[in-house]
Amino acid sequence: MTSRFPIERIEARILDIPTIRPHKLSFGSISRQSPVIVQLWLANGACGFGEAATIGGPSWNEESPEGIQHAISAYLAPALLGQDGACFETALTRMDLACKGNAFAKSAVEMALIDAVARSLSLPAWQLLGGKRHQSLPLAWTLASGDVDRDLEEAQLRLEQKRHRIFKMKIGARSPAQDVAHVSQIARGLAGRATLTVDVNQAWDGSTARRYLPQLIDAGVTLIEQPVARWNVEALKTLTATLGNRASIMADETVCTPQDAMLLARAQACHVFSLKVAKHGGLLRTRQVAAVADAADIGWYGGTMLETSIGSAASAHLFSTLGTQHHGCELFGPQLLVDDLVTERMAIRDFELQLPDGPGFGVEVDMAQLNRFDRARTGQAQVHIDLGHRAATL
Numbered sequence: 001m002t003s004r005f006p007i008e009r010i011e012a013r014i015l016d017i018p019t020i021r022p023h024k025l026s027f028g029s030i031s032r033q034s035p036v037i038v039q040l041w042l043a044n045g046a047c048g049f050g051e052a053a054t055i056g057g058p059s060w061n062e063e064s065p066e067g068i069q070h071a072i073s074a075y076l077a078p079a080l081l082g083q084d085g086a087c088f089e090t091a092l093t094r095m096d097l098a099c100k101g102n103a104f105a106k107s108a109v110e111m112a113l114i115d116a117v118a119r120s121l122s123l124p125a126w127q128l129l130g131g132k133r134h135q136s137l138p139l140a141w142t143l144a145s146g147d148v149d150r151d152l153e154e155a156q157l158r159l160e161q162k163r164h165r166i167f168k169m170k171i172g173a174r175s176p177a178q179d180v181a182h183v184s185q186i187a188r189g190l191a192g193r194a195t196l197t198v199d200v201n202q203a204w205d206g207s208t209a210r211r212y213l214p215q216l217i218d219a220g221v222t223l224i225e226q227p228v229a230r231w232n233v234e235a236l237k238t239l240t241a242t243l244g245n246r247a248s249i250m251a252d253e254t255v256c257t258p259q260d261a262m263l264l265a266r267a268q269a270c271h272v273f274s275l276k277v278a279k280h281g282g283l284l285r286t287r288q289v290a291a292v293a294d295a296a297d298i299g300w301y302g303g304t305m306l307e308t309s310i311g312s313a314a315s316a317h318l319f320s321t322l323g324t325q326h327h328g329c330e331l332f333g334p335q336l337l338v339d340d341l342v343t344e345r346m347a348i349r350d351f352e353l354q355l356p357d358g359p360g361f362g363v364e365v366d367m368a369q370l371n372r373f374d375r376a377r378t379g380q381a382q383v384h385i386d387l388g389h390r391a392a393t394l
């Protein structure tokens with residue numbers, strides 16, 4: 001069989017882009033994002049873009065920007081050069097043979113491949129991913145300044161602008177009692193005008209979660225993300241069974257592979273999966289995890305790793321193809337960054353992200369912006385996270 005879209009060149013670079021304010025999570029505080037941006041050229045001249053963003057270097061999970069860039073240039077790119085770019089599954093299998101794990105790195109390459117092939121065909125990426133079912137999705141914003149007044153100010157503004165009315169609060173860095181007080185104050189300030197989520201990012205053990213989650217639910221929280229360590233499926237299962245009639249439990253770090261999804265589904269250990277293209281290892285594998293959710297009557301949420309508009313648009317194309325049992329999305333990454341890499345961002349109207357059309361992912365990359373933030377040009381140091389008072393308590 002002759003190759004229709006031979007892959008000619010693949011390049012990966014690390015960018016450093018400051019955030020508009022410190023973003024505080026259970027494991028530390030970040031003040032910049034360091035996405036890896038992939039460019040993939042086909043022999044026909046088409047070029048696609050992909051992105052893998054981590055949070056706090058290798059703090060959210062094992063992969064770091066430096067490791068991702070290395071995996072791509074040393075192992076994944078050589079496995080794909082000269083291959084037919086249109087055979088997406090074969091490309092994924094070749095990457096698996098060349099490299100175990102490294103889901104984020106693979107996702108960035110697969111993204112660039114799908115963008116390049118879709119552009120060659122003058123099609124939106126969603127056309128290659130099953131077809132568009134949603135024109136827009138409710139868009140959440142994360143309140144994570146660490147300060148109640150600042151969080152409330154941010155939320156008020158975003159409500160007035162009709163951009164967001166779902167707010168996710170990052171907790172788990174302070175004591176559970178302090179977190180309950182913080183969340184309750186915000187809930188009182190926004191009463192009746194917003195939906196509230198908390199993301200504990202694995203910080204609590206099972207008994208802390210059993211004791212404090214009911215208090216957060218009493219305060220008005222309706223969706224609870226990854227309250228316990230990613231291995232702690234037993235605790236997730238208990239929380240799902242006991243809190244299920246009052247709030248939904250969402251798995252994030254626990255659900256990466258389709259096998260993780262099966263395990264959670266069999267154990268009835270959550271109500272919702274947070275889907276993230278990077279942790280699932282690409283757009284196609286995110287569809288596999290979503291299919292398990294669908295088959296098990298589990299809902300989905302369009303998650304983010306705080307990508308620029310490149311990775312966010314790619315995720316938006318995929319999310320636009322998924323089923324109806326969703327809890328909206330949080331593709332707000334571009335808004336948290338001081339600047340973006342595309343000429344025009346996806347639009348937000350009436351609290352909803354307008355899901356883009358093509359060609360490819362439907363965003364045009366501004367090469368001057370890529371060069372402006374390129375670590376190879378700016379010579380920035382590899383500083384990713386401030387462990388702050390979390391480390392001081394150890």
Ligand SMILES: O=C(O)C[C@H]1C=CC(=O)O1
Pocket residue numbers: 055142144199201252303304305306330
């Ligand atoms: O969900 C996460 O764990 C990571 C990320 C998503 C939104 C946000 O503020 O942080």
Ligand SMILES: [Mn+2]
Pocket residue numbers: 199201225226252253274
């Ligand atoms: Mn999360």
